Amino acid sequence: xxxxxxxxxxxxxxxxxxxxxxxxxxxxxxxxxxxxxxxxxxxxxxxxxxxxxxxxxxxxxxxxxxxxxxxxxxxxxxxxxxxxxxxxxxxxxxxxxxxxxxxxxxxxxxxxxxxxxxxxxxxxxxxxxxxxx
Amino acid sequence: xxxxxxxxxxxxxxxxxxxxxxxxxxxxxxxxxxxxxxxxxxxxxxxxxxxxxxxxxxxxxxxxxxxxxxxxxxxxxxxxxxxxxxxxxxxxxxxxxxxxxxxxxxxxxxxxxxxxxxxxxxxxxxxxxxxxx
DNA sequence: TATAATAACAGTAATCATTACTGATTTTTT
DNA sequence: AAAAAATCAGTAATGATTACTGTTATTATA
Numbered sequence: 001x002x003x004x005x006x007x008x009x010x011x012x013x014x015x016x017x018x019x020x021x022x023x024x025x026x027x028x029x030x031x032x033x034x035x036x037x038x039x040x041x042x043x044x045x046x047x048x049x050x051x052x053x054x055x056x057x058x059x060x061x062x063x064x065x066x067x068x069x070x071x072x073x074x075x076x077x078x079x080x081x082x083x084x085x086x087x088x089x090x091x092x093x094x095x096x097x098x099x100x101x102x103x104x105x106x107x108x109x110x111x112x113x114x115x116x117x118x119x120x121x122x123x124x125x126x127x128x129x130x131x132x133x
Numbered sequence: 134x135x136x137x138x139x140x141x142x143x144x145x146x147x148x149x150x151x152x153x154x155x156x157x158x159x160x161x162x163x164x165x166x167x168x169x170x171x172x173x174x175x176x177x178x179x180x181x182x183x184x185x186x187x188x189x190x191x192x193x194x195x196x197x198x199x200x201x202x203x204x205x206x207x208x209x210x211x212x213x214x215x216x217x218x219x220x221x222x223x224x225x226x227x228x229x230x231x232x233x234x235x236x237x238x239x240x241x242x243x244x245x246x247x248x249x250x251x252x253x254x255x256x257x258x259x260x261x262x263x264x265x266x
Numbered sequence: 267t268a269t270a271a272t273a274a275c276a277g278t279a280a281t282c283a284t285t286a287c288t289g290a291t292t293t294t295t296t
Numbered sequence: 297a298a299a300a301a302a303t304c305a306g307t308a309a310t311g312a313t314t315a316c317t318g319t320t321a322t323t324a325t326a
Contacts, residue, residue, distance in 0.1 A: 004293055004302045025284080040305045045284065047303090061196030064250065067283070080242060092241040105253050108225040109213060114255035117197065120238050122247035137273045137322055158313080173276045178313065180274090200312070 003054065008032070008039055009047040013072075016057055022069040022079070022088040062088070064121055080120045084127035091120060136187065142180040144168055146205075149190055155202040155212070155221040195221070197254055213253045217260035224253060 011032045016023070023031075029044040048070055052059040058071040064081050069088050080091040102113045123131070144165045149156070156164075162177040181203055185192040191204040197214050202221050213224040235246045256264070 001302075002294095006292075006303055008304075038305065040307090042285075042306080043304060049285090061199070062250075063194030063196045066194070078238070080238075080244060080246065082244065083247070089242075089244070091238055093238060102253065105211070105213075105224055105226060109222075109253075111213060111215065111222070111257040112255045112261060113213065113253045114216070116251060116253045117195075118249060118251045120235065120242075120246045120249045122245045124244040128245060134273075135323095139274055139321080141275075171276065173278090175277080175314075176275060182314095 003050065006047075008036055008043055009051070011035055012044060012047050013051060013056065016070055016072045019072070020090065022060065022071050024067050024069060026067075028070065060088070062119055064119070078118055078120070080122065080124070082124035082127055083121055084123050084131075087124050087126075089124060136183065139180070141165070141169055141172055141176055142184070145177060145180050146184060146189065149203055149205045152205070153223070155193065155204050157200050157202060159200075161203065193221070195252055197252070211251055211253070213255065213257070215257035215260055216254055217256050217264075220257050220259075222257060 012028060015028060015031050025041070025044050025048055028048070029039070029041050032044065033039055048057070048059065051057045052070070055074060058074045060069045060071060060079065062069065062079070062081055064083075065086060065088075073090075078091045078093055080089045081087070082089070101116055101118075105116070106113045145161060148161060148164050158174070158177050158181055161181070162172070162174050165177065166172055181190070181192065184190045185203070188207060191207045193202045193204060193212065195202065195212070195214060197216075198219060198221075206223075211224045211226050213222045214220070215222070234249055234251075238249070239246045
């Protein structure tokens with residue numbers, strides 16, 4: 001099934017490109033709705049999945065959140081989730097600090113490890129400040 | 134709200150203690166149902182959450198699965214998820230290999246990191262063998 | 267040991283994110 | 297320009313989980 005151009009999909013991709021906060025399908029829907037008042041939430045979901053399938057965006061399913069987040073940045077990197085405001089923030093780690101993580105895990109395990117999922121939880125800077133007031 | 138004894142909760146806890154495969158609420162329900170034919174799925178969920186809240190069991194929400202898994206083993210340890218059969222298997226890691234992981238992540242981040250979630254994905258031994266046939 | 271207080275129950279309805287369906291509309295190809 | 301096919305908007309369905317309600321089991325009190 002070849003991918004045909006659509007204005008809605010282009011708008012979704014363009015919006016995602018402009019954000020660094022890993023928006024949800026719902027918030028993408030609300031934003032794109034300003035340009036396309038008739039767009040349907042189902043259309044947003046369908047296109048997000050299509051784009052993720054094509055490797056053009058990343059879909060993150062953090063168990064701690066329960067709601068999927070989407071990311072224009074497809075290069076492998078880690079995330080921090082604020083337990084207070086549910087913000088998802090990029091977290092830079094030493095490049096090779098965890099490049100050996102799968103190899104290391106494989107040593108004590110008799111299956112095939114293909115990848116890992118790692119994210120951090122706590123309180124973001126904003127919430128820490130707000131709490132200190 | 135003090136916790137009052139209940140035969141259903143005792144059965145749920147006892148069943149969980151006997152398993153190492155991190156069962157779902159649904160499968161716990163089906164098993165406990167053999168002893169308590171009238172038990173309700175809602176009762177299973179309510180008690181599992183209560184036990185998790187009390188720190189007597191662990192609730193794991195792996196984004197890769199979408200369904201919660203429950204664990205009698207509350208000591209911190211890591212898991213492997215088979216993308217083929219969805220099995221959740223304990224994965225032993227060198228004790229101190231990742232004890233510094235939160236500290237290391239904190240270095241490049243200006244929020245407060247309290248914990249992390251790490252799990253591995255791939256293909257388990259059984260599925261590898263089945264595939265080789 | 268009766269009884270009063272209340273947590274827990276079974277059964278069922280509601281929630282919420284996400285996916286599937288359908289007839290109409292765009293986009294692309296011929 | 298017209299045919300073929302992907303995409304759409306709108307809506308219904310799904311599936312895991314939670315909330316509600318009148319009844320029952322457990323615990324505390326007299």
